[in-house]
Amino acid sequence: MTAVPKILIVGGGYAGFYTAWKLEKHLRKGEAEVTIVDPLPYMTYQPFLPEVAAGEIEARHIVVGHRRHFTRTRVVTAKVTNIDHANRTATITPVEGEPWEEQYDQIVVTAGAVSRTFPIPGIADNAIGLKTIEEAVAIRDRLLGNFDKAANLPAGPERDRLLTVVVVGGGFAGIEVFAELRAFASALLKEYPQLRFEDTHFHLIEAMGRIMPEVSLKTSEWVLKSLAKRGAYVHLDTQVTGAVDGNIELSTGETLPSDLIIWTAGVMANPTVVRGGDLPVEERGRIRTRADLRVGTADEVVEGAWAAGDVSAVPDLTGAGVGGYCVPNAQHAVRQAKLLAKNLTAVLRGELPQEYLHHNLGAVAGLGLWNGVFQSGRFALKGWIAWLAHRGYHGLAMPSWERKWRVFGDWWHDFWLGRDNVSLATVQNPRYVFEEFAARPRPAAPVEAPAAEPAAAKTPEKAAATR
Incomplete structure (x- = not known):
């Protein structure tokens, strides 16, 4: 050494x-x-990604900058x-x-x-994951953009496709983003009088016969009933077999046209x-x-x-x-x-290391505003109490008080002012307006070649030189 x-x-x-x-x-x-x-120059607090996708937390507030919080560590991006x-x-x-x-x-x-994905046709090209802050922001902007587009269309297949969200994977991440987006879409409807609740379609695809294996079967069944009451459909014992051209093909033979496919089926x-x-x-x-x-x-x-x-x-x-x-x-x-x-x-320092031993404290999940679930052993909480437990646990688990206060501030503002429902998808192409109207140099005029002299106009000397 x-x-x-x-x-x-x-x-x-x-x-x-x-x-x-x-x-x-x-x-x-x-x-x-x-x-x-x-x-990446930051750590992402992933349990808050569903709330970022649903417009409840500002995206930058759930990432913790390395250079800001390390004082004696060399950071290499x-x-x-x-x-x-x-x-x-x-x-x-x-x-x-x-x-x-x-x-x-x-x-x-x-x-x-x-x-972790599988070689299913169309998934690599059309789906999006939920492991990074960039993906959560893109999901939020896509859903908002689709509402804007659908509001200008008559009822029909194209509008249905824009207002259909498909989530693949029924673990905690899948259920949380599924429930949060369902609640988000319901809240958006009051701002789009052209659209009705019946126009929005939410489908979750799970290959197993149940969802959320981290909780008891009784608790998972309660979650299914809660989602069904809010107009969300869960397809159990079902696999995705294709996702080409915006059509989600299922092992049951069904086809779901969708413009937003979120993949959470494993890591x-x-x-x-x-x-x-x-x-x-x-x-x-x-x-x-x-x-x-x-x-x-x-x-x-x-x-x-x-x-x-x-x-x-x-x-x-x-x-x-x-x-x-x-x-x-x-x-x-x-x-x-x-x-x-x-x-x-x-x-x-020449001492012996200790072995890692940690008993699971339980599982907690948010299912949209004022709804959640908590499981610890045989003890379970459901509804708004579990939702408060979810926010309390993860709010305090967020690294550094500087980040905690930003997240708490977002929740406080949402309580009084509601979600900030503005899509910033165009930030991915920030120069589009500048490029459209920027003055460019005019192309140079083509230089005309000098006209050739007629053969009869040659002088005797030139004529002799050509012989």
Whole structure:
């Protein structure tokens, strides 16, 4: 190891952000150099993405800027495209400039997860996920833009297509964005007198025979009834077989014309980082991780390598995890990161790390304004009390008081002023007005070639030269 150990954190999401944040508190000044690398300059608080999509929270308020909140951590906005742990180097590839090799003594892999899709025709070209703030904003703007377009059309197939939303996946993320958008669309109708409630169509597609496996069957059935009362349709035991030309084809033989397809049917460990390295990977494509968050197995440790969050396969010592591992969610990622920072500090000081053991506190979900669900063991809350629990838990879990106050402020303003229902889709092409009216140089006039002299006009001397 070098005189001052170098710690490289790959990924600045939940686990990466909290690891770096806590290392700044645990490490003494000059005890180690910490670098965090991520292609985005911020961490996104993903549980609030459905509320951003539904216009309840300002998009920038659920992201936490790395440079603002780290005081002793070096921030590199780039991708890690290869990890050569045998030589303790990582390849860092920026958007501009040449890649370089970064040396380290300890590496922390917290690259998170991406949407997991299947080779279904049309999904890659027409659907959108819900893992990033950009996707949540795009969903919101698409729905608002479709209302604007539909208001100018007569009743018919094209208007139905614009006002049909299809969500694929009945886990927490899918149910939350589905319910939030249903509530959002209902609230929009008062501003569009040309449209009726019956003109809007919301469909959720779930391949299993139930939704929300994190809660009890009785609670999930209550959610289904609540959604049905609000005019939302849930298709159980159903798969998407195609999504070409705005037509969602289902395994039941049905076809749903839609202009907004949201894919929330699972996640997978970030393949760019997992495949671009020599760290051990288990069968599901995650980095094999011990209970003490060091990379390796119970019998063997990969010295100097750590992992946490969705990119890692951490044993669930409570026995409640699927397949014996911690499920990929924010609750585990944050707590693993906090312990990882303690363990890494302990190892640098010659002490032993502790094993990660966390009993699930329960599951809470928002289902639109004044409606939610909470489950902890056999205890369940439903309706507005669960909705308050959802907002209270996630509001307090938002990193830093600076971010908390911004989110609380959004909710306070919404209570008195309502949602801000303006689409900013044109921000994706901010120069369109300037380009339309900008004066441009006139094209240069073509230069006329000099006229050729008639053959009869040649002088005797020229005529002789041509012979």
